Structure formats: C-alpha cells, structure tokens
Amino acid sequence: MSTEQFIQGKAQGVIEDLYGVKPDISLVQIQKTRKEFEGDYTLVAFPLLKMSKKSPEITCREIGEALAKSCPEVKGFNVVKGFLNISLSLEYWANVLNTIIANKEFGFKQANSNDKPVVVEFSSPNTNKPLHLGHVRNNLLGFSISRILEKSGKRVYKVNLVNDRGIHICKSMIAWLKLGNGETPETTGKKGDHLVGDYYVRFDKEYKAEIGNLVAQGMAEDEAKAKAPILLQAQELLRKWEAKDPETIALWSKMNGWVYDGFEKTYSSLGISFDKTYYESQTYLLGKSVVNDGLNRGVFKQKDDSSVWIDLTADGLDEKLLLRADGTSVYITQDIGTAIERFNEFKFGEHIYVVGNEQEYHFQVLKLIMKKLGYDWSDALYHLSYGMVQLPEGKMKSREGTVVDADDLVSEMVNTAREMAEELGKLDDLESEEASQVYQTVGLGALKYFILKVDPKKNMTFNPKESIDFNGNTGPFIQYTHARIRSVLRKADNLAPAITIKPENINTSKELDLIQMINLFPETVGISAESHNPAIIANYAYELAKEYNQFYHDFQILKEANPGIRSFRLELSHQIAEVLKRSMWLLGIDVPDKM
C-alpha cells in the first residue's frame, strides 16, 4: 500500500468519526506536500466542507487533531488555508526504507500469468528506405512502453509488422535494375537499407526527369505523371510480384534481404528487439473473408461496381472502402484480418499499436469496424498515438534531403559522448574497449532520454545541432548520478553494510525527501503504465537524481563520523542508485558504473 493510500484510509475513518458521514474516497484528496510548506503529505479540505459544515481552516484543524491522536504514524500537522499538511514519524519512514531494502525488485511487479497478455506492435518500417528520426521515436516508445507494462505486472509480446511489399519497394527494384550495374552491399560497402534507399531516391529523380521530358514534348503534367515509363515499369513489377513471377520474387527477396540486414544493425545499435516479426507479404490477403462475411451479415454494403464499403456516417465518420472494385484488399482490410489472427494467437487483453498521430482516423475506424463485426474485444485495441518529430525548419522531407537518418544520429551521439569524455579526461584509466562501451551507453542514453522525456502525444522539435545536451535534464545527468554513487559504494567496500535503518540516524530533511521520493517509484511505474507514457518515468528519474545530487553536495557519506549515520547514508545512496537504474531500464537506457 502506498503512503498516499495509507493516509487516505486513515483520514477517511477520522472524517467519518467526526462528521458522521463516510466520505467517498475520491473526496479525500491526498497529495505530496509542496516543497515550500512543512509536512510530508497534504489533505485538501475543500471537498469535505459540505460534510463538516465548517470553515476550511477549522475542518483541517479538527481532522489534523483527530489523526494525530488516533494514528501513531502521524507525528504532527499544520494548517495553511484549506490545506492540512501532515508529517509522518521517522519510525514510519525508517520502516519504509527497510521495506525497500528488503525488496530486491522494488517497484517492479512479477508478471501475472493468469492475466491476459498485452501485444505491443511498433516500428513497422517500410523496406524501401533506412530508418529515420521518426522511426526512432516510434521504436523507443514501443520498446519502453513494453518494458513498463511488463514491470507493472503484464505479460507483454513485442511485435513488428514489416511492410515488405507494394509499389514502394518496386520503385527501388526498378531503379536498381536500370541503374544499379549489379551493385550490392558487399561491392559498395554500404549498409543494405541505405543502398536500397538510394535507389528509391534515384527512382524519384528519374521519374521527375521523365515527367519533365514528357511535358516538354507537350503532354499535360497529370498525364505525364501517370505515364512516365519508369513508373509504368514499377507498376509492372508489382503486377509480376502479385502473379508470383519467380524472377521478380527473387529480386524482391534479395533486396529485402539487404534491407533486413541493415535494419538488424540499426535495431541492435538502438538496443531494440521483438518477440515476433510479421511481414505484410504474408498478411496482406487476410481480412477478405471477414469482409465477405460481414457483407453477408449486412454490416457492410456493396456498390454497383462491386466495391465493398462500410457506412460510418451515423457514428460521425465517413464511408470507408474495404474492398476495391476488383476485389483486392486495402490497408484496413489487412488490419482487420491481422487483429483477428493476433487475438486468436495471443488472446490479448490489450493490443497497442504504436503509430503516429496521422493515423488516428484509421484506428478509430478500425476499432469501430471490429465492434460492428461483433468482436467483444474491440475495446482492447488501443492506438498509442504519438506526435510528429519536427526539425527547426519544419517537417522532415526526404525529397529535400532533410531527413535525419537513424544510423547517422546514433553515431553522432556516440561521437559527441566520446569527445566530451576525452575533453574531461574521465575514462583515461579504462581499457579502450571498455571506454567505447561507455561512449555507446552515454551517447545512446542522451538520445533516448531526450526523446522519451517528452509526452508521447505531443509533437516535438528536434534540433540536431543543439538539441541534445549532456547537462541538465538529460540522460547523461542521470547516468552520472548513478556512476557517482557506484564510485562511493566501491570505496565503501570495507565499511560494514547497513542491516536495518534506525529512525534516529535520519536527521536531515533532505534524507527524508529522498526516502519519500524512492517510495513513489512503484506508483510512478503504475501511472506510467496506465497512461502509456514513459515520460513520467523519465521525469521521475530526473527529479530523483537532482535531489540526490543536492544531498551529495551538502552532506558527507564516507567521511561521516557516526557509523550509524554513515551506513544509513550509504544504504540510502545504494537504493537510489538501484531505483535510478531500474527507472532507466524502463526507458531502455543502460547506466554505467563509471563514465
């Protein structure tokens, strides 16, 4: 039970005794006391005035006195306007810390195997170009939210759905056939996804040139766009692919293979992994039979040209196409089929799609369709919609070459970490391999933290030159705090470890603040999981590290003369390092012992 719930329960009882009515628990508002006031937790009196029929101040005073009398954990209280600030005893807080020390996985829950699992789909790249900054946000969010859910007690399956088919990959294929001279990642030394991406760009160039030529010959621009030879050839390739033409399939497999090798490196450098990967080439036909079934049951309707639609105008949405006139499926058809197949496979209690907010409408429609089809689990589908990542000059545009490449970004961050460490002379005594590992950890920590500390649903601006910092509210700041504590603990090896914390050894308010902050970790994980928001963990970790650094600056640990106080401070530091480590783990960020 959290301290908040503990006080809430006590206050509820006291209020009933005083005023003869048991207040609804939602009226008993308990919050952490703000820094500028004395006390640990605060009760807000305003919602209770209807029961007490007294002024806010008197109500507070009465409740405070009753709590102090009936509850030994309440050491004292003060009243400011309508706020009752309650202080808990040192015995209570010592006991809190002792409980934390005894629990090796404090804040983490074991997965309950009886609960229905959660499926998290994220990443979902196209295979025609390398991953960029937008994908990075997606991957980091998906991976972090998976860990957060896992440690809030859910079984989690991380899945990826690779869009490996369609006109986009055919464009890269035709450009490579015409212009590639048999280039491969081996002959060029290029990462496969980048090589294929280059041909996607070359397609676009060639296409534009052809349009220009056609227009110069007097063709209307719209017609030229539809009739440019290289586009027709790409479309021809798509038809051949769908007809399972062996030569086309072979080329497709080869080029996708290059891309997968490239993706694998990017995922691995980001520390991202999946439990299962799906490919659209294997799922794109799913859903057709469901649509036909829905048609028979009257959920959908067929137009004269035999295309199939659902009318959602009664729900405030539009009509939506489900099958083309030629009977082929569209994107949402596949999603219907995939959702059903996944449900049969996992029997999930929740299915999270980590997809950008430009697809909000799509998922709204998908969910509604599933509901109308009668799947009672349609409410389990959840679109974790995140905002776009913009550059200072606006949206990233591949055609204008303003796309921030994921691989470049990572290596740039690692390089910056190296330069900074060398400048500070931090790792001079480490072996070069060990040092490289630290640069990697710190550079990635900076990048990941920078992206994850922002509320997912908000658009964010990313300035590649200036945005990422290693000071202040950053990943390296938290990593540094951890490394610093580890350093103290290493030096304390010969000191006796604390067995049990005694209340009389806690004698500064900073220490009390720190115990109270660690105590909030489990609730923080819970809130973060419920709201699908890693930023809550990130901000929590920052606050804790900041608070600790103040403590570290103001008080001595190893040099403290009193052995009881010294071992208490060591143990407190140790627990903070642990909580920082676990918080960062939830974000997918490692913390070094030295940096």
Place this chain on the structure above:
RNA sequence: GGCUCCGUAGCAUAACUGAAUAGUGCAUCUGACUACGGAUCAGAAGGUUACAGGUUUGAAUCCUGUCGGAGUCACCA
C-alpha cells in the same frame, strides 16, 4: 470547408483526477573544486499559461467564441 489535436519565459519542456506563490533544463549573468567523481552544486534574471468571455471556494487544466499551428477527410500504406 468538416472532424481531431495543440498554443505555457529567447528555445525545449513539467504540473497525477480542477487546488496553495505555474515547476525544470538550455542559453545569459554571478559564485563554489587542498574533491566521498565539477558531466556537479548554489544564486540572479526571464510568465497577463495565444486572446476574450463563462462555470467554480479555486482554472494552464472544464465550457463557448476568436486568432494561430498541425493532422486527417484516397479504390495510398
């Protein structure tokens, strides 16, 4: 144009379900290393929470309107 989301110091952001004087970082200025790690700490300055109304004991938060921005409204994915 319809629908959805967003406007918080120069920049980037926080505020759990409406609660106390709107927190924090970067940048700027000032100070702290004979060190348990200065990738740190302390201080200064910077705000009419886009604007105008309303509801409430109490509004950045809820409602209405205006202005500004983004997304979406494909037989694309």
